[in-house]
Amino acid sequence: MHPYPLFLIMVAAMSAAAVHGRPADGTPAARFWEEALPGTPMPEALAELVQKGIDHSPLEESFTGPYLSIGMCLGHVYVSVCSVERVKKAGTGLFFHEQQIRVGHTMTVSFSPAAVPAILPHDVAAIHHFANLTAGDVIARFHIAPGSKMAAQVGDTLRTCQSPVAGERWAHCATSLEGMVRAAMRTLGGGGRGGVWVAASAVPRGGLPLQPYAVEAVVPLDGDRHVACHDEPYPFAVFRCHRIGLSTTKAYAVALRGLRGGPAVTMAVICHLDTSDWNPAYPAFEMMHTKPGDGSVCHFMPYANVLFGLKATNAMESF
Template identity: 50%
Template sequence: MASSAVLLLILMVVAPTVHGHTHTPGGTPAARFWEAALPDSPMPESIVHLVQKGTDHSPLQQHHSAAMILPNACLGYSYRIICNSPAQQASSVEGLFFRESDMRVGRTMMVALPAFDPAPFLPRKAAERIPFSNLTDALDRFGIAPGSQEAARVGETLSTCREAPLAGEKKACATSLEGVVLSATRMLATSRPLAAAASALPNSGLPRRAYTVQAIKPLGGGGGGSVACHSRAYPYAVYECHMMEGSSEEAYVVSIRGSSGLPTVDMAAVCHFDTSNWIPAHPAFKILGTHPGGSPVCHFLPYADLMFGVKLANNA
C-alpha cells in the first residue's frame, strides 16, 4: 500500500499540473510537487519562504547558520533526550506545551514561541548530490569551524538522523521538501489524499501572553494517524519526520487569539496520549505536572515545522 501510494505520487508530479494556490512559489519543482501531492492543502507561508529563500540565496553559495529553535531546549521531539539542565529547559519551552484538557473553545492558555530563522530548502536534485552522513565532510563543504557551537549542532542532527526509532515509532530524515512529503506518505501508508498544516505564525514568534482558544479542528478529519516533521539544525533544510504507530497521537489545527484587537493565529498542534517510553526528565512533565504514562502531553509546532494527516472522506 505504501509503495503504491508513493509511486502514484511520483506519477502525479510528472504529469502536467493545473494552476496552483496563491501561496505557492510557482514554477519551482518543489511547488509543483507539493501541488500534485497535496492539492487541497496550500503550501504554508513559512514553507513558501524557505523554498523561495533557497532559490534566491542558495545555501551552496551563501552560508546559512545551522540554527536551532532553542539551544538545548529538548522540545519534545526526541523523547529520549536528557536535557543538560531540565529545570532551566522547562522554563524556556513552557509556552509550547499544554494539557489536552486546555484544548477547549473559550479556554485560555499561556503561549509563547521564540523567533526562529531556519535554513532554506535546497532543490531536490542539489540535495541528493550532497552526501548526508559524515560530519567532517559537512563542516568542510559549508566552511564551519570544527569545535564551534554550529559544528556541534550539525553533529547532533546527523546523530539524531542515525538513531534507531523507538519501539512502535517510524522515523526518517529528509533533505528536500519533496523528501519530507514522500517520507510522510510512506509512514502513513495510505492511498487516501493527505492534509498538511504548519503553525501560521511569523518567524519572529509569538510573545508570551494569554491566548483564548477560538476553534479546534482535527487535521484531515481526525483518526487517520499523523506524521510530524521538525526542522533540524543544518546549513540547509533538514527535517526529521516521525510518527507513532497505533492511535497514541492526534494532530490538530488550533485557532488562538490574544487580547482584543489582535488577529487569530492558526497553530498546528499534536497531543501524545501515550508517553510511557519518554524519559522522566523530559521538560514537558515538569511543566504539566505529569509523568511518563500519565496524562496526555500536547504541544504547538514552532515556525516551519510540518504536520501531515490522512484526509478522511468529506473532511478538509
C-alpha cells in the first residue's frame, strides 16, 4: 500500500469522533479549507480553535498567561529561542533521532496542556492585523499586566512578525486559518498536479502523561521541502510559518500507543537531517547530548501546529 492511503486511514481515525457535527463545519474557514485543500480533512485541533474563535472571541475577553506551548520554541532558523528548562516544562521526548521512529520501538513522551488561543475569523483578524501595532497597544487592548512574562512574549511575537529573522526569507506570520493555508501554498508552489498534503498531531489539548509509548505505525510523507507553522504567544492565534527542507528534511506520521493506558495518538514528525549550521545553544542538542551536525534532529509537531508538503504525482495516481 502506498503511504498516502495509509496516512489517510490514520487521519480518518483521528477524526472519526467528529464525523457528526464536526467543529467549524459550515464556517467560512471550513468552506475555504475544502476549496483550497479538497479531500484533506481539517485537523481536529484547528477545527476546535476556529469554532472557539466564533463562540468565545478573544477580542471580548481579557488575556491571561502564562503561555507554555512548545510551538514558540521551534523554528526561527532553529536558533536558541527557548531555554532547556522551558522546553522540559512543555513536555518530555520532544526531540529525538530519526532511527527512533520505527515500528516496535518505545519512546518515553509527555506533553503539557496546550495554550494555543482561538483562531479569529479571517475578516476579524484583518481588522486587528498587528503590522503597525506596538507591544504597548496589545498589552493595553487585552489587559495584559505590564512587565509580566506574557507582556514580554507578546513583544517578542510582534518583533518576530514585523521584522524578518536573519536567514529566513520564506517566513510569514498568519493571523487566520486562511492566511496560514495561503502562506503555505504560496511558499510551496502547490499549484502543481500533485497538490498539497497537511499533517498535524492528533494529541489531546489537555496533554499527554509521561509514560512509554510503543511505535505502532510509521508513514513517510512525500517530499523534502516543507512548510511548518508554529503558534506564537499572542492574545489570539498567530502562526509563524516558515519553509524548511531543500533536501534536508523528512516528514512522517507516527502512531503511538501508551503502554500504561490512555489514548492512542498519531503524531506529525519533522526530521532535520543537516543541523551543521544550527545554533549550538539550541535546546535539542543539550537534551539529546549532541552538537550541530551530529546526526538528525526530529521533533513532534505540538497541538495545533501544522506541516504542509507537496504530494508526489504518483501518490495521487495510486488512489
